[in-house]
Amino acid sequence: MTTDQLEPMPDDWQRALAIVAHPDDLEYGCASAIATWTDAGREVAYVIATRGEAGIDTLEPATCGPVREREERASAAVVGVSSVEFLDHQDGVIEYGVALRKDIAAAIRRHRPELVITLNPDDTWGGTYWNTPDHRAVGRAVLDAAGDAGNRWIFPDTDAEPWNGVRWVAVAGTDSPTHAVDVTDGLERGVRSLMEHRAYIEALTDESPETYVRDLIEGFARQTAERFGGRPAVTFRLFTK
Template sequence: MTDQLEPMPDDWQRALAIVAHPDDLEYGCAAAIATWTDQGREVAYLIVSRGEAGIDTLAPAEAGAVREREERASAAVVGVTSVEFLDHADGVIEYGTALRKDIAAAIRRHRPELVITLNPDDTWGGTYWNTPDHRAVGRAVLDAAGDAGNRWIFPDTEAEPWNGVRWVAVAGSDSPTHAVDVTDGLERGVRSLVEHRAYIEALTDQDPESYARDLIEGFAHQVAERFGGRPAVTFRLFRR
């Protein structure tokens, strides 16, 4: 018997999604975000780098500008208008108090109930080694969700402490616990990834639209057997 996934909590209004690179949220999670914004929920993005080291054929200064534009366009597809960048250096993001402080400060500004991030584990599925940036940012997000509520930790941030984070949801986890039905958000999830056209064209010879559809629909339908036959995006949910 395949373990069934629980539905994500729905008694919240504000979320903040925090990831290392432009495009990290578009590999599946954006379909859930489209579903949430359709329901009237507020979702903001915080991207720790500009992804400037992600396109081999473009120098970092040019690539960073391109990838920022693509991320803003991608966010708009799923109803997100607030997209912030922290300008940590792509590829060499370091876990530590500086990163935790930047993320805690953003949590205090946005005051989310739900924080979303990406897999901080060593591997994807036990087969592919995860990148240092993903590991550093995911771990820092989990820690900063607590830092943000403690007035004695990083007391010099502009915004007041926020102890209202109720959950941290990790996308791309090898051991998910919850899922979101993305029947209504799936097409926009595909289109949001297509907006990263320059990145995809440097990554693969496959047509960007075919590439995005194959991945996003494939992921969502693969989960369906664990979620009542419905296409879904999965999360490992940590309660606070």
């Protein structure tokens, strides 16, 4: 394992927008950083491409979607996020393309963030597990739409005016991080945030939900500490716009 030290994330910003495919995508490791940022007085909003309606095998989509939406809003509130939007793309079959880029560019124009956050768009997790089509499509579209949002000639018919103020896109869950956030103070709320996805977690594992969540979130943060001055951290690959 590489021990190259990670750089601290920039902190000279006020507004961030996190855009991911599913309810729970942000809670699997990123929410502790968001709690740390909102504690510092920064504004963070969420945009979720689907309602996660295909995510629980024992629940039909029409029942599952509202459950997962409620869980996502509750998990966001734990880390100080009150603005949660759903784009209503169909879970499991999101297609990368112009329509997705437009929806995301429109969201960026509405929220006018300096920092945009998304999830790993690479083919794999760690070179071992194949990434899902939704993660790949949304992550790639976010990186593209961050530029689209500032070009008045691309998607000129969105409700909001062009926004060229995105300074960085931060990708969580990547195998090649460059930066990190000290989550010493936000770690417990990161755990509690993922715990709000109880219906999803109980369908996913026979393990105690609290044990599963705590081991996962605290484990990732501790693992990163050796690359960040011994401090528990959440990592990102940072792209400068």
